[in-house]
Amino acid sequence: MKASITVHVESLWTNRAELTVEAELDNPHSETNEKVVSLMFDAMQRMCEEARGENERVLFSQRALNERHLQIDAREERLDERERRVEAREHEERDDYDDADARREPEREVHAQHGQ
Numbered sequence: 001m002k003a004s005i006t007v008h009v010e011s012l013w014t015n016r017a018e019l020t021v022e023a024e025l026d027n028p029h030s031e032t033n034e035k036v037v038s039l040m041f042d043a044m045q046r047m048c049e050e051a052r053g054e055n056e057r058v059l060f061s062q063r064a065l066n067e068r069h070l071q072i073d074a075r076e077e078r079l080d081e082r083e084r085r086v087e088a089r090e091h092e093e094r095d096d097y098d099d100a101d102a103r104r105e106p107e108r109e110v111h112a113q114h115g116q
Contacts, residue, residue, distance in 0.1 A: 001025045003037055005044050009051045019047045 004022045021040045025033040 003033075003040060005040050007044055007048060009048060017051060019044060019051070021047075 001024075002022060003025050004020065006018060006020045009017045009019060021043050023036050023040055025036065027033055
């Protein structure tokens with residue numbers, strides 16, 4: 001007689017695996033065969049736990065990557081905002097300088113006409 005346990009496992013990323021444990025049993029009622037079947041269930045349970053653990057490791061590592069990308073995006077946004085503020089301030093300073101220069105121009109013309 002043959003004992004077989006098959007479990008289909010899907011990961012979070014839709015990867016599929018088929019876990020199979022098989023054993024040939026000579027007498028299904030013997031204590032040894034009962035232990036073999038019990039060990040088969042234990043092995044299958046450990047295999048499923050490992051697959052679940054792998055899913056969790058992938059999920060948490062992906063979450064960490066996503067959080068890092070969000071942090072980087074937020075930092076870039078702050079830097080862009082800072083750059084816009086600096087450009088606006090520089091533009092305002094240029095305008096102020098141009099305005100002051102325009103106000104001084106008539107004074108220079110008067111001095112130039114009077115030979116000073």
